[in-house]
Amino acid sequence: MIPDQELADIVDTSDLFPWTAEAYVKLAYPSQAWNKLDLGCVYSNNPKAFYVSDYIHSVPLKGLTPGREYVYSPSGSTRTFTFTMPRAPGSWDENNPMKIALWADVGQTDVSFAVMKEVLAWKPEAALLVGDLCYADGWAPLWDRFGKMMEPLMSSVGHLTVIGNHEISQGATQAVDWLNRYHTPWRASNSTTPFQYTYEMGLMYVIGL
Template sequence: MKKLCLPVLSLFLIICLSPQLLKAQDDDFIRQPPRRVILTKHTRSDSDPQQVHISLVGKDHMRVSWVTDSKHGKSVVEYGKAPGKYNGKATGEDTSYKYFFYSSGKIHHVTIGPLEPATIYYYRCGGSEQEFSFKTPPQKLPLEFAVAGDLGQTEWTNATLEHIGSIDYDVLLLPGDLSYADTHQPLWDSFGRIVEPYASKRPWMVTEGNHEIESFPIIYPTGFKAYNARWRMPYQESGSTSNLYYSFEVAGTHVIMLGSYVEFDAESDQYRWLQADLAKIDRKKTPWVVVLLHAPWYNTNTAHQGEGESMRKAMEELLYNARVDVVFAGHVHAYERFVS
């Protein structure tokens, strides 16, 4: 675990998530053995919200997402600044998906706001009596991010989530590999339940990793079916046409979430979007520019070297010319940093 404190932007990095690494005397890292997968069971009624998580939408709105087993649950969120007192109400939409013999519950997405910065809000989903709360990020710097990648749902995950829960961060950034479901869809539900105590209290902004692809020739050729249905990010608000890459701004920081597993060459939609997105940034108003992606462009792990090279060749110059401050990647389950 490493804490990096910058003048006006604080980044709390959760490193070596699944499994963790230990520093050896010869300066090599030793990978600890994997630990068992934790399956978090559903203990609520079919109509009660589960897997609740929130994400930022624009400068003063929040998207609340959750799942109900009942197909009759309403996509409604009531919210307010005092427990049990809800003077705000918003209606959203729902979706669901099928993956071979698996049918998801009803997945709800509701955008609420406008919200005041640095304020605690209390909310309930779908008319349920269960109350949740979250704190909105500040309007101006300083700002604190928690950055965690390759989360999974093992005993290592529990340790990582405890670290995350021990700090009063503003926004969590997750550069891919969420549930490690790998086509076993009930693991998506289990993951949603294990992170709910954290993801319902602070906005979690994510991008996809290789474990989210879940493609299958002919039947599911494009992949990302579960990821796109469950973890909807504010891509449209940033001018993107895909949930797999987008950007957002919070408290003087422009965050760009790139997709390592969608076309990125100079003729691609992602490349053209990134070019346009970088051109819009006003560094006087947003002095920090942070980029996240899953497959690192530089790393010393021989098992993964070269996996991000094509994307690096295509996009690195764009980031360099835009004077991006820092790039975070996941995938290799190790902590490395490069400073030029």
């Protein structure tokens, strides 16, 4: 479960909007954030049970060389995949500008799949998914289906993600599915939470909030 203060940092918009704005929310204390969820977050679509994926494999990779292509095969599978590390921080090639995919509110529709294939054809060095990935709204099986739909892109292009309101639902599922599937480089960037991180590649400095 997300700590009160971390949720409050997301819900409290008083530093971002004037008090007359519709989206203005100011909290007197962190635990008030839970009473504000209905304004921007959603209830679980599966209130009778909590689903757990059979297998979620996570492997930390260290010492990878920027710009180098790697071939890998998941344990227990005969399939192989390739990905290329983004260029080194601070590097620039005027003959080969850096190409990054930026995508939000992805969903799981025919349009989502078509956009995914289009992004893959662009051959970006990395992709940023900035909230509302699969619209599971607390129904965990949709995360597995989303992963299968996005496999061609996510298996070959490095991704960084942040949460949106559809990743947080009331009950016992606050961002749990996202946290277990899409890890962030928060420790490497000296952050104290997976919900906030930084990452540098080429001339780009990414701040995830």
